[in-house]
Amino acid sequence: xxxxxxxxxxxxxxxxxxxxxFEIDTQGKDIMVLDVLEKLKVQDSTLVFRRSCRExxxxxxxxxxxxxxxxxCVTPLSEAVKxxxxxxxxxxxxxxxRDLVIDMSQFYAQYEKIQxxxxxxxPAPAIERLQSPEDRAKxxxxxxxxxxxxxxxxxxxFWWNPDKFIGPSGLLQAYRFLADSRDTxxxxxxxxxxxxxxVFRCHGIMNCxxxxxxxxxxxxxxxxxxxxxxxxxx
Amino acid sequence: xVTTVTSLGRSGLSDWLIQRVSAFVMTAYLIFIVGYLVMxxxxxxxxxxxxxxxxxxxxxxxxxxxxxxxxxxxxMWCVLTDYVTVRLVGPKATAIRxxxxxxxxAITLLYVIWAIDILWGIQVNG
Numbered sequence: 471x472x473x474x475x476x477x478x479x480x481x482x483x484x485x486x487x488x489x490x491x492f493e494i495d496t497q498g499k500d501i502m503v504l505d506v507l508e509k510l511k512v513q514d515s516t517l518v519f520r521r522s523c524r525e526x527x528x529x530x531x532x533x534x535x536x537x538x539x540x541x542x543c544v545t546p547l548s549e550a551v552k553x554x555x556x557x558x559x560x561x562x563x564x565x566x567x568r569d570l571v572i573d574m575s576q577f578y579a580q581y582e583k584i585q586x587x588x589x590x591x592x593p594a595p596a597i598e599r600l601q602s603p604e605d606r607a608k609x610x611x612x613x614x615x616x617x618x619x620x621x622x623x624x625x626x627x628f629w630w631n632p633d634k635f636i637g638p639s640g641l642l643q644a645y646r647f648l649a650d651s652r653d654t655x656x657x658x659x660x661x662x663x664x665x666x667x668x669v670f671r672c673h674g675i676m677n678c679x680x681x682x683x684x685x686x687x688x689x690x691x692x693x694x695x696x697x698x699x700x701x702x703x704x
Numbered sequence: 705x706v707t708t709v710t711s712l713g714r715s716g717l718s719d720w721l722i723q724r725v726s727a728f729v730m731t732a733y734l735i736f737i738v739g740y741l742v743m744x745x746x747x748x749x750x751x752x753x754x755x756x757x758x759x760x761x762x763x764x765x766x767x768x769x770x771x772x773x774x775x776x777x778x779x780m781w782c783v784l785t786d787y788v789t790v791r792l793v794g795p796k797a798t799a800i801r802x803x804x805x806x807x808x809x810a811i812t813l814l815y816v817i818w819a820i821d822i823l824w825g826i827q828v829n830g
Binding site for chain 2: 662
């Protein structure tokens with residue numbers, strides 16, 4: 471039997487959050503953490519968590535699994551269980567709505583700030599804006615982000631200043647548009663980032679890189695943004 | 705864009721660059737001083753005073769003092785804006801943070817002035 475300890479909090483009933491222990495029979499199979507949660511949901515239907523695609527594409531089930539942020543659907547028990555115990559908490563640093571569900575407004579507000587869309591006011595060509603294979607390759611490692619918030623909620627700089635520091639996820643997306651050869655707003659984008667918080671609160675501790683379930687590298691993207699700022703400002 | 709008025713350079717890039725350059729200057733000074741002491745085990749006061757009275761050495765020392773001041777300003781400002789915030793300390797945080805920031809800036813500047821006074825007050829026979 472696997473021991474599972476889960477963070478529970480229902481603001482309408484509970485005064486404060488608490489950890490609830492469950493026992494579950496996994497029949498020795500190396501199933502995913504999400505499968506365990508689904509089994510627990512049968513035991514206790516009041517348990518609340520987000521999920522959708524169950525294959526690491528939608529980014530809904532980001533949570534703190536045995537101390538490390540990750541997607542429950544692609545984290546096998548063999549990676550998460552220590553001493554026959556699985557500890558599941560909501561992603562840290564953002565307000566909890568209920569159980570494992572967090573309020574991600576602050577995270578999306580930072581995403582909105584970086585204008586996550588193509589800006590190009592030149593007349594559109596007849597068919598499409600072409601891009602060379604080399605320019606397209608610059609977007610690899612950037613466009614794959616699924617906005618699960620595992621990285622930003624693992625970042626102390628984001629914990630302390632979620633309203634001012636854009637966070638690893640938003641900055642990875644910011645560089646995705648700075649690096650796009652079809653985007654013409656590079657300078658305008660850079661000007662908005664040159665303050666002591668938006669980019670520069672990153673101290674390069676690389677928690678984001680350690681937890682990203684898609685294997686992306688926000689710290690590297692932040693380094694590229696810094697280099698672009700240096701190039702345009704000196 | 706987040707506006708700041710008590711950070712050293714106002715711009716994130718400027719603070720970042722100053723932090724790196726000042727760290728380099730402090731490292732160079734440390735290597736020089738330690739190297740000088742190791743190379744001169746029989747150092748006398750007269751020799752030490754002569755070294756520190758030379759204009760290039762005074763400039764190097766002052767540059768290091770300014771680097772320490774800038775480095776401390778940027779670092780302390782970062783720490784204060786991380787931990788002394790309304791989110792972590794409560795509604796009084798802004799007032800406390802401003803007092804700490806201005807206090808930190810005042811102390812830093814006083815140390816710089818004091819250091820200049822010391823460096824330019826050195827006399828070989830004094």
